[in-house]
């Protein structure tokens with residue numbers, strides 16, 4: 001039997017000739033960075049694709065998140081969840097703000113709006129929810145809470161690129177959304193990220209902040225940093241955009257194979273997007289509940305022993321990181337704590353073969 005290794009993800013790449021063609025004009029212009037033609041073209045294309053008034057590209061999603069928190073001049077406390085990648089919590093703390101942790105919903109792992117309101121104090125300035133695994137948050141209820149208490153809403157939409165709910169682009173929600181274009185994401189620029197917003201003033205400020213606060217050759221209006229996406233990265237994005245629909249279609253086939261193979265396995269809970277959502281099939285989270293004969297850690301080890309590399313994503317909760325555990329308690333978010341001990345993301349990428357998926361699912365169903 002074929003026992004080749006299977007990794008949890010594999011970056012998609014355009015044909016090499018296409019990328020070489022895309023970058024060849026850079027040898028004519030000598031324009032390597034500083035919001036050059038590739039950068040401008042990509043921003044324009046993303047704006048149209050995501051139906052949003054403004055897109056500001058960044059060197060990566062994390063810096064985009066830090067810059068938008070700074071641009072919004074937030075103070076005090078930001079309500080978020082610990083069931084996320086380190087970046088979400090780190091961005092809040094690194095901007096001198098205090099994260100306050102709400103719990104998640106057990107069905108789709110996004111922030112539970114019921115747990116937000118009790119956490120609001122006079123120091124709260126924003127809510128930072130995460131569209132985890134591309135599961136779209138309860139955006140209406142979150143916005144209603146934000147409106148009631150005059151809070152900003154910034155979405156960590158790193159997992160939700162190009163998704164829609166009820167026909168509306170995910171980038172439309174809140175005051176701003178951050179997308180990550182890291183190599184492992186559904187759409188990537190090798191490293192990269194963006195802030196999408198309908199607020200043109202905010203976008204303008206971000207465009208200056210990411211370039212040292214320079215507003216014209218002789219004026220610097222903001223204490224900015226440097227987080228500009230370079231032209232080679234933007235070129236990779238322009239190429240990958242041409243293959244986006246194909247990329248997602250391939251992922252969809254893989255995801256549906258997993259769901260068919262695993263839907264009747266006792267103790268296995270899948271996370272299938274509701275019909276109103278156009279998914280990007282970014283991840284394959286599978287929850288191994290108490291009714292499954294093996295623990296999540298045991299099934300992780302069993303798969304690893306057969307060369308299949310899944311990921312305990314998200315485990316541990318950010319509140320259990322060494323750098324946070326003295327200041328926060330994961331006991332205050334019991335649902336997140338439980339899910340994080342039961343969740344595993346299985347391999348999923350466009351070039352994953354259906355026979356590999358069958359091999360993975362057979363191991364799980366034969367437990």
Ligand SMILES: *Cc1c(COP(=O)(O)O)cnc(C)c1O
Pocket residue numbers: 060061062063084085087088130156158159179180181182192193
């Ligand atoms: C990938 C990711 C980020 C960070 O994006 P980078 O582009 O890697 O900096 C932030 N939040 C979540 C949920 C992510 O998955």
